[in-house]
Amino acid sequence: xxxxxxxDKSALYDKLKHGxxxxxxxxxxGVVLATDRRATAGTYVAHKRAKKMFMLDDNKAAxxxxxxxxxxxxxxxxxxxxYLMKMDAKGPVSTKSVATYVSNVLFSSRGYPYIVQFIIxxxxxxxxxxxxxxxxxxxxxxxxxxxxxxxxxxxxVLEASLKREPTxxxxxxxxxxxxxxxxxxxxxxxxxxxxxTISKEGLRELTDAEISGLLAR
Numbered sequence: 389x390x391x392x393x394x395x396d397k398s399a400l401y402d403k404l405k406h407g408x409x410x411x412x413x414x415x416x417x418g419v420v421l422a423t424d425r426r427a428t429a430g431t432y433v434a435h436k437r438a439k440k441m442f443m444l445d446d447n448k449a450a451x452x453x454x455x456x457x458x459x460x461x462x463x464x465x466x467x468x469x470x471y472l473m474k475m476d477a478k479g480p481v482s483t484k485s486v487a488t489y490v491s492n493v494l495f496s497s498r499g500y501p502y503i504v505q506f507i508i509x510x511x512x513x514x515x516x517x518x519x520x521x522x523x524x525x526x527x528x529x530x531x532x533x534x535x536x537x538x539x540x541x542x543x544x545v546l547e548a549s550l551k552r553e554p555t556x557x558x559x560x561x562x563x564x565x566x567x568x569x570x571x572x573x574x575x576x577x578x579x580x581x582x583x584x585t586i587s588k589e590g591l592r593e594l595t596d597a598e599i600s601g602l603l604a605r
Contacts, residue, residue, distance in 0.1 A: 495525030538570025
C-alpha cells in the first residue's frame with residue numbers, strides 16, 4: 389500500500405493533469421527536442437505560450453511534462469548543479485552524469501514525489517544521447533521517445549516515418565509532423581511547436597518560420 393502522502397499527491401495529479409507533448413530523437417549528427425506550447429489545468433487552458441524546453445548549458449537541454457511548479461524548480465536547480473559539477477570536474481560533464489543526478493533527486497523524493505517526466509538530451513564526447521526519467525527516478529536511455537498526454541499520437545508518426553539512423557535533416561520534418569499530429573488529436577496539446585537541435589556546434593532553437601517550412605515538406 390502506498391504512503392498517505394503519496395496517494396494524496398497522486399489524487400491531486402489525477403485532478404490537475406497537465407496535458408503536453410514532448411519528443412526527443414537521437415540522430416547521427418545530433419539530437420532533436422520538440423514540444424507543444426499549451427499548459428493546462430484539467431480542462432482549462434492555463435497558458436498558450438508555455439516553455440517546455442530548458443537549455444541547461446551549451447550542449448544540453450531538457451523537456452518537461454507533468455506539474456509545472458515541480459518541473460521548473462528541478463530545472464532551475466539543475467542548471468546550478470551542472471555549473472558546480474563542471475567546476476568540480478574542471479571541465480565538461482557528460483549527459484549521462486546530468487541525467488543520473490536528476491534520477492537521484494527524484495528517487496530520493498519517492499515518498500512524496502515530484503510529478504514530472506523529463507527528457508534529458510545532450511551532445512558530449514560520447515556523441516548525441518537522450519535519457520528519459522519518470523517521477524520515481526527511473527532512468528532509461530532511448531533512441532527516440534515521446535512523453536505527455538499527446539505521446540500516443542506522436543509516437544505513431546515517429547515509428548511510421550522515422551529512419552533507423554536519421555540525420556538531423558531527415559528527422560526534423562518527421563518530428564514536426566509528430567507534434568502537429570498530437571496537437572490535432574490531443575486536447576492537452578496545442579498553440580504551436582517549439583524545436584531545438586543539439587550538435588557538436590551547440591544548441592540551436594528553430595524559428596517559427598523554419599518550423600512552418602518543415603511542416604510544408
